Amino acid sequence: MTAPLRAIAPLRTIAIVPARMNSGRFPGKPLKLIDGISMVGHCALRTRLCRSLTKVVVATPNQEVADDIRRLGGEVVVTPEFDMCNDRIAWAYEKLAETDGPYDLVINVQGDQPLVHPAMLDQIIAAHAAEPGLDSSTLVEKLTLIEEFHDLNRVKVLFRDSDGGLIYMSRAPIPSPKKHGVLPERVYKHTAIIAFKPAFLREFLAFGMTYNEEVEGIDYNRVLEMGRTMKVLVTSIVSDTVDNAEDLARVTKTMATDPLWNAGAYGRS
Secondary structure: OOOOOOOOOOOOEEEEEEOOOOOOOOOOHHHOEEOOEEHHHHHHHHHOOOOOOOEEEEEEOOHHHHHHHHHOOOOEEEOOOOOOHHHHHHHHHHHHHHHHOOOOEEEEEOOOOOOOOHHHHHHHHHHHHHOOOOOEEEEEEEOOOHHHHOOOOOOEEEEOOOOOEEEEEEOOOOOOOOOOOOOOOOOEEEEEEEEEOHHHHHHHHHHOOOHHHHHHOOOOHHHHHOOOOOEEEEOOOOOOOOOOHHHHHHHHHHHOOOHHHHOOOOOOO
């Protein structure tokens, strides 16, 4: 893994990739292999291709994950065990800030995204650079399959046309169509890339779990119950997340035609 190049954005930005082995839906998920590289390894290596980032770190409570990332040349923070990934992100950030100094922006790039593209991170960093008052943001991509629309593993996102402000996130099919079996024209799914200003991340955690986030199993609904705003950005890049063995098989097939992988941008000559 080569060192990331000097940041080109005016923000000092750290990407933290959370990963843990005891996933309830797919135990051992981070170290599942895709063309000889672990899933979390793909995610970390591809994230490091983003030139706008200052640093990329994997945060994990599992020694086997830490060993795998170090073998790939990456940086790791071994954390306590947490149920929620943002607690892991915050703990790792505070630990790193003790030695690195503060960052302007913390990006949670969840480790089950082996097809993440550096341009997705460029987009979210550019949005914060353009809007200094923006506390948090996230990426979504257009959902095109009705099967995914009804899949409770896929988080659907509603946001305002006027300014991209988050309205709600749900595992249910939203916006609900008037006719059964019809996919609405504008449906978006969450990409699990979320950016916080460090101060807002601390506020977010201190606020505590809310009813809607607990019912949905989506902690970013907490932002709404805090009375705050999360900006939603639409990416044109098609990525994918892995929640189960079926997803892993699909992503492995997609990787065979992935431009970054086939161009040898990382991990392949």
